[in-house]
Amino acid sequence: MIGSVQRAMRLLETVAEHEHGAPAKQLARKTGLALPTAYHLLRTLVHEGYLYRERGLFFLGEAAERLSSSGAEQKRRSTIAHTLAQWRDLIGVPLYYARYRDGEIDILCVSETPGNPAVHEWADFRETGHAHAIGQCLLFQLDEDARRDHLDRYPVQSLTRYTVRDAATLLRRLERVGRMEPVTERQEYVLGTVCAAVPLTIGDAAATIALSLPARQSDRLLPAARQLQREMGRRVGSLALAISI
Structure with missing residues (x-):
């Protein structure tokens, strides 16, 4: 198994559970990730469009919504x-x-x-x-x-x-x-x-x-x-x- 992929998917799933967004520290805590690791994965997911960040909170992005719709x-x-x-x-x-x-x-x-x-x-x-x-x-x-x-x-x-x-x-x-x-x-x-x-x-x-x-x-x-x-x-x-x- 590729650990980084598993960790990224856990972050996506956790963000999806928070309709009104969640900060990086909360996401790291809920997924059991070290904060630097969570930040690195979150930045990558934002760059790829699977998440977006607003006022310090992370939300599902257009790419994730397209996956859900498909x-x-x-x-x-x-x-x-x-x-x-x-x-x-x-x-x-x-x-x-x-x-x-x-x-x-x-x-x-x-x-x-x-x-x-x-x-x-x-x-x-x-x-x-x-x-x-x-x-x-x-x-x-x-x-x-x-x-x-x-x-x-x-x-x-x-x-x-x-x-x-x-x-x-x-x-x-x-x-x-x-x-x-x-x-x-x-x-x-x-x-x-x-x-x-x-x-x-x-x-x-x-x-x-x-x-x-x-x-x-x-x-x-x-x-x-x-x-x-x-x-x-x-x-x-x-x-x-x-x-x-």
Whole structure:
């Protein structure tokens, strides 16, 4: 073990326990360090941005806060990935988690297996939201102005012979979707694949969890989507925490 690293980490942990800051002498005493050693490590941590000093007191710095934020973000993503893997194995389908952020469709996690592979992104998912269930489900959760803005930036285009033909038709379709109904598309993004997406709206965040199946198994699409919806209902608390990024 590298002793200086251990001592520095103890100092960081001790500073974190003092919301209103702590002087070097108190930190040295609480960590069992000699005062000169504590001063040397504290100066190094300040120089690197992990601490800052104000009126003789030490506080966590921006670098430490970034570590904390990144750790929380990683934990939330891990929660989503673990949950999707459980549902993937239970339902027997590949699953996708996506959000609408800053005007863009953002697919954050895909859970697949060799026996149940995910859809190949042959056309940019962000630019073809009109054609796949993920995008349609996210657009459904937006207000009318936001939908039109998205479609102005990413106009409807035909990807297969089943793709919706124009924005007006897509908007009318979205208006007919029930509030918590799964959104489905059949071979609109890619031939041979059908998809369903379940809305996950918590606060102002538009999100969805979706699944895909080979077109030859299209009779499974709605039952699988309903099963996914039930599982989501049982885990809504942890999902709410995970998407509140």
